[in-house]
Amino acid sequence: MMSLLGAQAFAAGSDDYAVTAAKPAAYNKALAMIKDKNYDQAIVKLKQAEASAKKDADIQNLLGFAHRKSGKLDEAANYYKSALALDPKHKGALEYQGELFLMLGNKVSAEKNLQKLDKICWLGCSELDDLRTAIRNYKP
Numbered sequence: 001m002m003s004l005l006g007a008q009a010f011a012a013g014s015d016d017y018a019v020t021a022a023k024p025a026a027y028n029k030a031l032a033m034i035k036d037k038n039y040d041q042a043i044v045k046l047k048q049a050e051a052s053a054k055k056d057a058d059i060q061n062l063l064g065f066a067h068r069k070s071g072k073l074d075e076a077a078n079y080y081k082s083a084l085a086l087d088p089k090h091k092g093a094l095e096y097q098g099e100l101f102l103m104l105g106n107k108v109s110a111e112k113n114l115q116k117l118d119k120i121c122w123l124g125c126s127e128l129d130d131l132r133t134a135i136r137n138y139k140p
Helices: 007-012 025-035 039-052 057-069 073-086 091-103 107-120 126-136
Strands: none
Touching (some): 025 039, 039 057, 057 073, 057 091, 091 107
């Protein structure tokens, strides 16, 4: 399952998480660390970014992603909840939270996230495709 949820999962959101001047510099540094799978270092940078942008759903989502990849699933769950509280239609957070649900053996909740993505991505999107594939390949 790790290979399915590894680099491919982050690659799905890579267009959504491009380096940008609109984000804190620490966020952009964290993106490079995540691409290099340096998740613990990315968490440090993302927390720095969070300090100056507490209501940024992208930062909350990537904090969830980095925590999940570091095996800190409870923290990941909290960050995904925070991202979705800020932006209930955040495609990346819905996908990654769905993948977390699968890791926790909660296929029903993952399928609920898939339904939400299906409504949001009525023309299709990579997050919908990736979560659909993860659910299809899920083995309890």
